[in-house]
Every structure is written in C-alpha cells, then in structure tokens.
Amino acid sequence: MLSNQTLTKQQVNQHIDGLYREHKPWLYAWLCKKMGSHCDAADLTQDTFVKIMTRYADYYYYEPRALLTTIAKSLMFNLYRRKRVEQAYLSVLAETYPEHSISLEEQILWIETLCELCDIIEALPERQKQVFMLSQLQSLNYVQISEQLNISISTIKRDLTCAMAACFMAME
Template structure:
C-alpha cells in the first residue's frame, strides 16, 4: 500500500469516527429504516475510499458526506421503483412462467443497468430512444414528435446504442 493510500485510509477512518453516527442518524430520519440507513452510511464511506485523493474532501466533511449519501438514497429509491415495477409485471404471470429467484435477480440487475444508462442520457435522446424501441416509431416520426432534425434523431440513436453497448 502506498503512502498516499495509507493517508487516504487514515483520513477516511478519522471522518468515519467523527461523523458516522451523525450520518447514520441523518439517513435513518430520511429513510425511516435503521438497517437501510446503516447500509447507506457504510456505502458512503466506501465511496470516499474510492476517491482519488484525501485532499478532495474539502473543509466541510458533512456537506460532502450528505452529498454522497443523497446520491445513494436516490439510487436506492430508483432501484426500488424498478424492482417494484418488475415484480408487479411478473405477478400477473401464470405460475409455470414465473422466473426463478436466480433469473429474477439477473433480470433485475440488467434492468438496474438499463435504468442507470437511460437516466444518464439527455432528455430528448432518451425520449427518442424509447419512442424508437418501445413505440416502434420511425426516425422521421421521432424527429417530427420532438421537433428536431432527422440527423439529430440519428445522433441521439447512435449515442443511445453506444450507451447500451457500454451497459452490456
């Protein structure tokens, strides 16, 4: 372990000792679940450990911890929404067609990655991609619906397909 890594670990350890209790209580109030709060407080400090340097923590550690934790809370809520929608969908399947728990996990992981990819796309590009893939609209129809040029729709689709390849 390099001296920079040791310094980072020591800095995060100090932040953990000084702010973990506060962060856990803040997350518990936000989530209303002490178990989830503990998980996200832990994940917040793991994120700190994956940062490039301890100097990027700034003078306001609680602001940084809150910023990271809010992102993790939003990610958790988004994942719960995706899971809820998927489970609602398969709830209507006949028993022999219900996926096994292992298959459900694999499908949910793929859905989480797709959701993250779509969420990272600009709004019009995401809408163009969904219009094409879910609604079966042609690029010309999408251009008209979004009030953009055909070449712009083609760029949106190229970017979306590249994003899909990066998820795979």
C-alpha cells in the same frame, strides 16, 4: 472541500478512522430521518464511507459533512431508482407470467441489467433519450416521433442509432 496536499498512508488511515468515528452516528441519524428505514440507512452509511475510502482517501476534508451528505444523497437516489426498477420489473413479470416461476438469481440478474440500462439511458443527451423512450417504450414510429418532437426523421434515425449503440456498447 478537498486539499491538494497528498497525505501519507498512515495519515489517510487515521483521517478516515477519525472521520468515521466522528460522523458515522450523525450520518446514520440523518439517513434514518430521510429514508424512514434503519436498515437502508445503515447500508447507505457504510456505502458512503466505502466510497470515501475508495475514491477520496488521499485527501483531507475541510467540510466533511457536506461531502458525506453529497455522497449519501447520490447513493440514496440510486437506491430509490433501483427499487423503482425492481418493482416495475416484478409487476410486469407477475402480469406476464403468473404461472411461470423465475428463480431469484434470474430475477436479480434481470434487475441489475435493467438498472444498468437505466443508467445508460439517463446518461444520453436529452433529445436522444426522448427519441429512444418514444421509440422503444411507447412504440411510436418515426413520423409520430417527428411530429411530437418537431425534428426531422433523419435526426430521429441518427439519435436512435446513437442511443442503441450506447446501450449495446455498455452492455458488452
């Protein structure tokens, strides 16, 4: 839990230093156990403390391990999702263009774009997300989506327009 009390810069630095020294080994061990990868655990441990410094630095923590695990779980979820997107992209790429080689830089840009799109789609209201996925990923037409979700075609058009607008605006 965070306190309303604002700390001085020196107190913040001391507090974060103490938090890091006291809880880093525990967090790293916890992440190693959860993830089974020392490298990923080390990265997420550092990322967790970076997030603490950038987002929560001005507060005192009454339950530091609860905050650290909450942040670490979120980062772990994002890492797993990114790895799934990356693997799916690489599989499609290998099937679609087996003879064509795309540079590592281009692959990374595509993967980052796909991850951003995943974030945008996940943030959509549930029905908009369903309409978007059925339309764009399963290539269903309005009538098929209407039958599957039991909603009107005008609702489908409105939801799809909102979903596409969210994607385009976020990608700008």
